[in-house]
Amino acid sequence: MKKLMRGLIAFLVLAVLAAGAYGYWNFELRWRPKTVTKHQAEIAKILQESGWVSPGLTGPKLYMVSYRDCPECVRFKAEAFPALHKAGVDTRVIEIARADENGAPKSTPVERATVAELWVNRSWALAQRWNATPVAAWTAPGVKPADGDIARTAVIEAGRANVEKLAPLLKDNGVGSGWPLMVWWTKDGQMRACACEAPQTNRIVRKDLGA
DSSP: OHHHHHHHHHHHHHHHHHHHHHHHIIIIITTSOEEEOSSHHHHHHHHHTSOOBOOOOSSOEEEEEEOTTOHHHHHHHHHHHHHHHHTTOEEEEEEOOOOOBTTBOSSOHHHHHHHHHHHHHOOHHHHHHHHHSOGGGOOOTTOOOSTTOHHHHHHHHHHHHHHHHHHHHHHTTTOOSOSSEEEEEOTTSOEEEEEOOSTHHHHHHHHHTTO
16 A cells, blocks of 8 residues: 555656646747757748848848738737837838638738738838738728739748748747747847747847847
């Protein structure tokens, strides 16, 4: 009986430790930004060659890959962009229109039209108007459709392809999947990245960029 009790106690202790370790990973480590030490040049090239839009500031660069109605993306733009811009950070937003999944559409014709226009003409003013308008109310006034336009459809596919290229490169640096996907450089030149879903990342990203 004593042997059984000792075994049960040992099992319970291990279970508690395992639960604690998982909780620490899930609520603390999982969402923390990672320092990118592998594939830096390749990651930077993909980002730089994407159709990003920005306010044109001259400070540190923050690349943010997002889609329009991503709740965490909307939150980060509203909460962090004002302070980042005040600190001179050039927020380079790369909007994509997600591909269909199992036959179910993940984007709308209006969204695809706007994403293509952003990639082609790089208008920060258009991005601001889009973000300031409720998703359901946005009609993309004055924007050419992407559907049926071979060149603009190719632009949409290029955005999706770039995300697919980035994912394994960032995963190799410990960065998980999620939205928004962000990459930036600290003052001492380190490349940092995260799938910044958790609100806690807002504070860390701002600190890294001096905001």
